[in-house]
Amino acid sequence: MKPSVFALSLLALASGSCTTPPAPAGNTAAESPPAGSPVALHGELRTNGNRVVNADGNTVSLAGVSFFWSTTGWGQDDLYNAAAVDYFADDWDASLVRAAIAADRNGGYVSDPEGNLARAHAVIDAAIDKGLYVIADWHSHHAEDNPEAAVEFFTGLAEKYGDTPNIIYEIYNEPLDTADWSTVVKPYSKQLIDAIREVDPDNLILVGTQSWSQDVDKAAADPILGETNIAYTLHFYAASHKQDLRDKAQAALEAGLPLFVSEWGGVNYDGDGGVDKASVMQWMAFMRANGISHANWAVSDKKEGASIFKPGTSPAGPFTDEDLTESGAFVKSIVAGWDETPTE
Numbered sequence: 221m222k223p224s225v226f227a228l229s230l231l232a233l234a235s236g237s238c239t240t241p242p243a244p245a246g247n248t249a250a251e252s253p254p255a256g257s258p259v260a261l262h263g264e265l266r267t268n269g270n271r272v273v274n275a276d277g278n279t280v281s282l283a284g285v286s287f288f289w290s291t292t293g294w295g296q297d298d299l300y301n302a303a304a305v306d307y308f309a310d311d312w313d314a315s316l317v318r319a320a321i322a323a324d325r326n327g328g329y330v331s332d333p334e335g336n337l338a339r340a341h342a343v344i345d346a347a348i349d350k351g352l353y354v355i356a357d358w359h360s361h362h363a364e365d366n367p368e369a370a371v372e373f374f375t376g377l378a379e380k381y382g383d384t385p386n387i388i389y390e391i392y393n394e395p396l397d398t399a400d401w402s403t404v405v406k407p408y409s410k411q412l413i414d415a416i417r418e419v420d421p422d423n424l425i426l427v428g429t430q431s432w433s434q435d436v437d438k439a440a441a442d443p444i445l446g447e448t449n450i451a452y453t454l455h456f457y458a459a460s461h462k463q464d465l466r467d468k469a470q471a472a473l474e475a476g477l478p479l480f481v482s483e484w485g486g487v488n489y490d491g492d493g494g495v496d497k498a499s500v501m502q503w504m505a506f507m508r509a510n511g512i513s514h515a516n517w518a519v520s521d522k523k524e525g526a527s528i529f530k531p532g533t534s535p536a537g538p539f540t541d542e543d544l545t546e547s548g549a550f551v552k553s554i555v556a557g558w559d560e561t562p563t564e
């Protein structure tokens with residue numbers, strides 16, 4: 221998700237304010253997932269050919285939501301809490317949440333590691349408590365400029381959570397269209413994969429693709445070899461992206477790439493505008509047919525089309541259907557009705 225001028229202006233307004241994040245919770249790696257929860261049902265994920273499969277080897281298609289940029293002072297950081305995760309687990313029957321941890325912008329991990337790590341830990345710990353899968357996403361458009369920060373972030377998470385079945389590492393949200401896959405994104409990805417694998421040999425790693433995670437065809441033409449449990453991200457915004465992007469995705473699948481939709485919206489690519497429900501349903505049919513997992517952008521009460529919550533929703537909860545926007549209510553109907561184990 222690209223940052224908007226509105227978000228940047230909020231940051232400017234918020235500069236000078238000071239919030240103290242809560243201390244990270246303790247390591248919950250030894251806990252068992254609650255009976256009947258998604259992680260209790262499916263266990264450790266891995267890839268098999270062009271599919272993500274569960275511990276039984278069956279294709280698994282997770283459905284859930286992505287939190288908004290965790291950026292300190294952007295206004296959605298307070299939603300990184302257990303009440304929000306619990307709401308999506310209990311009321312939406314979600315199997316997946318995504319922590320979109322701001323990387324390199326002012327207010328991101330590089331300038332405020334404590335605040336952003338606390339938000340990551342809050343969502344990951346809450347997801348583990350509920351037996352959900354959880355993506356730790358390095359939310360950046362310039363990650364190749366500072367791979368050392370990403371290595372530090374992910375190796376820390378791998379040490380803390382790498383023994384749980386829950387954690388999924390998304391090492392680069394959306395490379396720009398100018399970040400060439402073969403010479404920029406792929407070498408960055410290999411550096412990150414090597415660093416994570418030194419600590420965690422097996423959990424799923426999601427690799428971003430050129431052009432805001434749309435050029436999966438380029439990754440398919442020059443895939444990362446010699447690694448296990450690597451999937452590639454495909455992002456779409458249904459009002460902007462349609463059959464031509466699905467054609468690229470289909471070609472990548474046929475070339476053998478497992479795909480993971482770690483971020484999608486029903487609105488325009490900039491996160492605003494109305495929900496294109498017909499296009500969303502075409503995308504859902506595509507993901508259903510191919511067993512692809514997906515997380516909706518975004519857990520936010522910012523005044524824009526993609527937000528799940530209405531402006532002014534209390535970040536502490538309790539959350540109800542009354543708090544949902546048009547997009548939020550529509551996405552809830554999709555997530556709550558999603559079958560994690562499609563018959564193929």
Ligand code: MG
Nearest residue numbers: 382383420423
């Ligand atoms: Mg592991």
